[in-house]
Amino acid sequence: MSIAPSVPHVIDRATCTALDAADPLAGHRDLFDLPEGVVYLDGNSLGALPRATAAHVQRVIAEEWGTGLIRSWNDAGWFTKPVDLGDRIAPLIGASAGEVVLGDSTSASLFQVAVAAARLRPERRVIVSERGNFPTDLYVLESVQELLGEPARPLERRLVDDEGPTLADVLGEDVTVVVLTHVNYRTGRMYDMAEVTRQVHAAGAIMVWDLCHSVGAVPVDLNGAGADFAIGCTYKYLNGGPGSPSFVWVAERHQAAARPAITGWHGHAKPFDFDVEYAPAPGVTRFRVGTPQLLSVAALEASLDIWRDVDMDLLREKSLRLTELFISLVDSRLAPWGVEVVTPRQSARRGSQVALRAGVADGYAVMQALIERGVIGDFRAPDLMRFGFTPLYVSHADVWDAVAVLEDILSTEVWREPRYARRGAVT
């Protein structure tokens, strides 16, 4: 992993446009349809629309569905799409061909994988996760507890955090699976995947990584880290579209023994033999469940074309330059209002997003005022403003403009206007 070049000490907007001019990824912005006048810093929640997507989906609708009809299951390769697109995601996460397959939602995929993982250590009765994990991961682990637990042998869910108990505190001979999200959804803190995996393996447990905020954001090397299972989402940094399908990764060495939670016909060894008994397909294919939602799959397919040419080290360099620039500008310009950077300043511990506490202001109201002025981030209860920096389409000038608008909102106190007051929440 390369180190980002330092941001110059005296920064003005001209510095930012100069950085853009020198940015080898700057041209990728033209691959996206971003609305005029918007600084989009929420690609960590929903990625922007690639220019090629609409036409591709339209072709799938008109030609593959409308004209090909049922024949497209074979002729257009519909049946193997989840495997084919899995193979295209593989290089982005340090996986091999045949190790990745599309799922439904990340929640469903985590369930599918966590059950399989826990079954590899049936004698152990503790599942570990992190209190600050994205909540659905914790909810799904409740399902796993309920379904794999028995009255005589209950399964326990133990949550760790920095205040303790920590991961080191709870790891022991009773731990079956550890489920952690590589880059935290709120703080942007990134785990050392190899080191944590080593620690979990030293305790004899299975490591499941949630890559929702990593894939397409930072280089990931699952096989290099020796991890066991992973799941992730494609609608954030991969720009697959709203609710585009999740993916599942199963290390090759576990594939033969792994029994997925839900044994569906698309995971069957011979789905068109219509046998009465389930027989798992070889490899990761057995983690498929039912018929894939092919229009959402089509949008993902178009978005993956962009990734053929992306150098992940360049991507990471730019990501760190953007977040470092943002942190630096926040420090230098927003101190008067007590704005606090929550995300780690150490670059190796940071994903591609930065979270702020709004200090004297109400972060929710500040975010609404930002969005109204075209700077789109989001708010996560109870008090975090999140800003995602998608290196493919966010520019250094965007970072400058976002902080300038933020400063204006704080200095004018426009955020106090009643129309910005909390009423709902943005996903």
Added chain:
Amino acid sequence: MSIAPSVPHVIDRATCTALDAADPLAGHRDLFDLPEGVVYLDGNSLGALPRATAAHVQRVIAEEWGTGLIRSWNDAGWFTKPVDLGDRIAPLIGASAGEVVLGDSTSASLFQVAVAAARLRPERRVIVSERGNFPTDLYVLESVQELLGEPARPLERRLVDDEGPTLADVLGEDVTVVVLTHVNYRTGRMYDMAEVTRQVHAAGAIMVWDLCHSVGAVPVDLNGAGADFAIGCTYKYLNGGPGSPSFVWVAERHQAAARPAITGWHGHAKPFDFDVEYAPAPGVTRFRVGTPQLLSVAALEASLDIWRDVDMDLLREKSLRLTELFISLVDSRLAPWGVEVVTPRQSARRGSQVALRAGVADGYAVMQALIERGVIGDFRAPDLMRFGFTPLYVSHADVWDAVAVLEDILSTEVWREPRYARRGAVT
């Protein structure tokens, strides 16, 4: 349920076009983009493309995703789509508003529901289904067995069929859940939903209906039948597009007690509070799992517009007229080749599809020859040719033409040509 008017005894193509001229649903064909020269009799596998779908999906991509970006979760109502569209499916299946919600695939939804159902009778240890059920239902029940079973209290899966043991044979105090598909995917045989539900309830068990081949094909009255749970698919007779989302129905009386298999954040009572503990949402919403695949949802939304105006009794009348016409023509014209109608001739026991055995010919090869000549049905191993009759866009002349082509293929023995020989399978 109304009785179909008899098909005239002496049928020729003019009779069929006259029936089309008198058909009150004939105009609905114009709502679909069917390719020229195709007789599409596979809407029971993948429904045809509604004319309005492409533009609607395009608008969702360009405006809601491209321009609205993350704001569309609130502004475009993305978050509640699975509930809103559930409410629009409800009238088609005799359900009330608030009883239906979209899922991922039907396999995933059956798992979600079958676990909940079995938990309502935890002391009982037998799950019942039908040997001839669509295989994924049987595979999913293996998952339920594995996950709800315990070494000391295993769960048994018992399969019934007409040869025995029959449903009546196995129903007893040990049966927790019965899972049956209302209209059989191969034979088109339809159960008497009210009668079977009554029988299952008399044994104290829970009734789960799979409506994949019923919804949009025949009138369904879940509440009238007093059923407990149901799932179904939207890409067949509802024309939602390839892999469009499944749906889940939970009778209002069970909603408070039902605990879904997978407890995901979209089923949480307060998903944006980001609590560490799962708390089920009120009502059927708790059966939601993760982020819905919104482009596939959008296509479904467009297809549901068509159903606002459809009179289900008229639909059933036409469906029976089409299948009766097909059966009658097969009987009168294809007897020389030993072609056999597998689907029940009694209209009350028939869905909207007809299955044939090809007699002296190889059904697989015959179907390939049919498809090559623009008559699209499908083949189901080991020996069935399936023909689906979607009343919204199949005409009586289509039925005539299909049988005429079939007769030609059999009489010329063109099906014996090597290019039609079995190599793969069509979904």
